[in-house]
Amino acid sequence: FLFLSLAGSARALSATKVPRPSRPINxxxxxxxxxxxxxxxxxxxxxxxxxxxxxxxxxxxxxxxxxxxxxxxxxxxxxxxxxxxxxxxxxxxxxxxxxxxxxxxxxxxxxxxxxxxxxxxxxxxxxxxxxxxxxxxxxxxxxxxxxxxxxxxxxxxxxxxxxxxxxxxxxxxxxxxxxxxxxxxxxxxxxxxxxxxxxxxxxxxxxxxxxxxxxxxxxxxxxxxxSPTPKAARDFLKKGIPSIGDSNVLAYEFMQDFRVHVKVGDEKSPSYKKLPYFSLEPSVAEFAIADxxxxxxxxxxxxxxxxxxxxxxxxxxxxxxxxxxxxxxxxxxxxxxxxxxxxxxxxxxxxxRGEGTHEKFAMSTVANDNLVNKMTGGDVKEKGMPPFVGNIIASIATKLGPKGVAFARYSIDYHILRNYLHCLREFGRDRADTMIPEYTRVIIKEYEESDQAFRDLIDK
Ligand code: SF4
Ligand code: SF4
Incomplete structure (x- = not known):
């Protein structure tokens, strides 16, 4: 869900003491x-x-x-x-x-x-x-x-x-x-x-x-x-990709060519609709990603x-x-x-296997991400790009960006950086640093040391 926005809701996770429940919760x-x-x-x-x-x-x-x-x-x-x-x-x-x-x-x-x-x-x-x-x-x-x-x-x-x-x-x-x-x-x-x-x-x-x-x-x-529920996933598709209409959606996913692929129709003769990430309306992520x-x-x-x-x-x-x-x-x-x-x-x-470097790509995704933008109080775009423009950008990103294993590194790092910023906003730095596994801490430290834009986002 790159480049999308999310409305920040108040989160009440207690910072320290959580009682130990003794009976199953309804x-x-x-x-x-x-x-x-x-x-x-x-x-x-x-x-x-x-x-x-x-x-x-x-x-x-x-x-x-x-x-x-x-x-x-x-x-x-x-x-x-x-x-x-x-x-x-x-x-x-x-x-x-x-x-x-x-x-x-x-x-x-x-x-x-x-x-x-x-x-x-x-x-x-x-x-x-x-x-x-x-x-x-x-x-x-x-x-x-x-x-x-x-x-x-x-x-x-x-x-x-x-x-x-x-x-x-x-x-x-x-x-x-x-x-x-x-x-x-x-x-x-x-x-x-x-x-x-x-x-x-x-x-x-x-x-x-x-x-x-x-x-x-x-x-x-x-x-x-x-998504929090299958209904939220379906609502995301309906609102984010209206061209799907009432088609029977068999599967969908954010793919390595910077497009959402949606498999529709019936299993014997499915068709595949594709929409660039950049053309999704940022607001669709408000309900589409679980906290x-x-x-x-x-x-x-x-x-x-x-x-x-x-x-x-x-x-x-x-x-x-x-x-x-x-x-x-x-x-x-x-x-x-x-x-x-x-x-x-x-x-x-x-x-x-893979080829290409991923760090700059990951950081530029974080810096331009409407979701991060919203978390850190920046301007959030209301509309996605027209599909024609979005497809050109997606094609360029696919051609020039990291491939195979390097693409996976890019996606992993993007999620680590974005989620760390989320935890900072929700819980504060001391608490956030007690939640992240050691491998994550090492990756975040490298970006923090090498990238002023990331340091700025941390400090916002
Ligand atoms: Fe309980 Fe699982 Fe929810 Fe944690 S994530 S509070 S273990 S149901
Ligand atoms: Fe669980 Fe993480 Fe997957 Fe969400 S992204 S369902 S928290 S493993």
Whole structure:
């Protein structure tokens, strides 16, 4: 959601003391009744008896992402990420500083599931794990019969059909951990695959040992700027891209060519509409990005065993055929990938590579971002560019900007810088600095030392 504006709302997240709740919180009370208030990502933990762990598990309170990522990376992967340099000093491949612990260089890969948001890589791996009986059940989000526009619900999937109910889920907050009590009480489940975004994986890792499972695998997705609800996502599309009209939207995403791609029609013969980021009305982001996602520093899902993403893959095809990225972090991740390849459900396309520098691009995006502009009290443009002009700018940016892995670096840094500014405005510098993981602190420090424009934004 680059270059968009967001109306600042009053956020009431308590700066220090959050009481430890002892009973599940009624979902109707979201977000006011939840400990992280407006910044609650609705991961589902607080809707279960595990709510009593919230101070040690939640990604948004009590040290949040810093406590979870810095504290658990070694426990989960056997070591912390190498923050200081890239793998083998080769800048064309993904480095651990931004992309997290890796047992091998980040790869390109593609799933084989029709009807998914992308190529179905997540569903492919999950199905393979079930079919090979490596797990008894998979925790995933199921979409309703309306193509993913109803509120997302977590399920304990035990069959291939169950897992495939997760295809085409829309980019909105989803209470994946709401399933924890059902999981704990089901004695037939001893081996589990948990699928989720970074904030929910963090909370899951914090309570994983209490579940009494023999084996746990975690399959993560890279994640940024989710909508609070599927309705907010749909409203964003309706208002931001009116030309879609009443078309049946199968999937949409902000892509590497600086355009929003929207897949519409039916699965057998879809078409793809594209609108440059720069032509979206800035006001559409007022309701389209959840506050939690503006305070998130876990784009690349640090604590999952395997992470599926897309930003680091060169864009050469439609979104549901283009290669995605696959990051394997440890031996469990290797096992999962091997299982999906042996089951002929996952195709690998070699090491993910990229070219170009990203820092100036990231900083100029932050400096020109209407969202940041609004946070820091600057002028906000009312209208997006006419599509003709927006397309020219998008084409130039695609040609001259960072590509592949370097594009992913650009997107990661943009979100880190933007979200740090958000946290500064919301919580003040002392508190913001206790929330950000060490890798984030190092990246922010580099921009702060090298870029006057960023220093100015910090000081505003
Ligand atoms: Fe609870 Fe999760 Fe919300 Fe944190 S993000 S307050 S753990 S539901
Ligand atoms: Fe959670 Fe971060 Fe994704 Fe938002 S962007 S849903 S906070 S992982």
């Amino acid at each position: 979902p109707d009370g979201w977000p006011e009744k939840f400990p992280a208030k407006d910044h609650c990502s609705r991961c589902g933990l607080c809707e279960t008896s595990y709510v009593s762990n919230v101070l040690d598990a939640c990604a948004f309170i009590n040290g949040g992402m810093k406590r979870n990522i810095d504290g658990l990376e070694e426990t989960v992967h056997g070591r912390t990420r190498c923050i200081d340099n890239s793998i083998n000093g080769d800048d064309s491949i993904a480095e651990e500083r931004r992309f997290g612990v890796m047992s091998r260089p980040m790869m390109l890969g593609r799933g084989k599931v029709a009807g998914a948001q992308w190529t179905g890589a997540v569903s492919s791996i999950a199905v393979s794990m079930l079919e090979s009986k490596k797990v008894d059940a998979v925790v995933c989000i199921a979409t309703g019969s309306d193509g993913g526009w109803s509120n997302p619900e977590p399920i304990l999937a035990r069959t291939v059909d169950d897992v495939l109910r997760g295809r085409g889920v829309k980019p909105a907050l989803a209470p994946s951990l709401r399933i924890l009590d059902e999981l704990k009480s089901d004695e037939s489940i001893k081996k589990l695959l948990y699928c989720g975004v970074g904030c929910s994986v963090q909370a899951f890792r914090a309570i994983e040992d209490e579940l009494g499972l023999d084996k746990v695998y975690v399959l993560g997705t890279a994640c940024a700027d989710n 939690s996602c503006l305070a998130c520093f876990d784009y690349t899902n640090a604590l999952a065993d395997v992470v599926v993403g897309y930003m680091g893959a060169p864009l050469v095809d439609d979104m549901d055929r283009n290669m995605q990225t696959i990051t394997v972090r440890n031996n469990r991740g290797e096992e999962m990938i091997r299982c999906a390849i042996d089951g002929e459900r996952l195709e690998l396309g070699g090491t993910a």
